[in-house]
Amino acid sequence: MSVAKVGSVVLDCPDPRALAGFYAGLVGGTVEGEDDWVDLRVPGGPSLAFQAAPGHVPPKWPAADHSQQFHLDLTVEDLDAAEKEALALGAKPLDAEDRSRTFRVYADPAGHPFCLCAC
Structure with missing residues (x-):
């Protein structure tokens, strides 16, 4: 319960x-x-x-002294297609180096971190 x-x-x-x-x-x-x-x-x-x-002051990622506090994990079928749409909507990539992972990190237009995650 x-x-x-x-x-x-x-x-x-x-x-x-x-x-x-x-x-x-x-x-x-x-x-x-x-x-x-x-x-x-x-x-x-x-x-x-x-x-x-x-x-409002957006968090900095990654930065221990400006903690992100929380983030959203959004599950997607196709990371490349979802990334294209997210960027077109105004997302900003925060961690573009490792494209082999099953997730990618972005900031929304207000600066909140979120991840697109392959399901």
């Missing part, structure tokens, strides 16, 4: 609607809300929520 279930994962950012649109482009779903709080309702998964954070 559990005490709780995941309601949503919340990301602080400077522009909630823009960041919700970025993730909607990656994982699908419906963007709902305006202003300081925007939800992305993802079919079959927990919602992602985006909260306005004036003065």
Whole structure:
């Protein structure tokens, strides 16, 4: 028996609607809300929520003194195709050296690290 279930994962950012649109482009779903709080309702998964954070400073990856705090692992069928789409949506590669791994590390437009992972 559990005490709780995941309601949503919340990301602080400077522009909630823009960041919700970025993730909607990656994982699908419906963007709902305006202003300081925007939800992305993802079919079959927990919602992602985006909260306005004036003065948001993105984490640095990898840097022990500027911890990333958390990141999202997004499972994909084809790493190369998913990377192309993520970059077109505004992702920035953070770790492009080792292309042989089963994951690749990026930053979203607000600077939060996320991984595309081969399933």
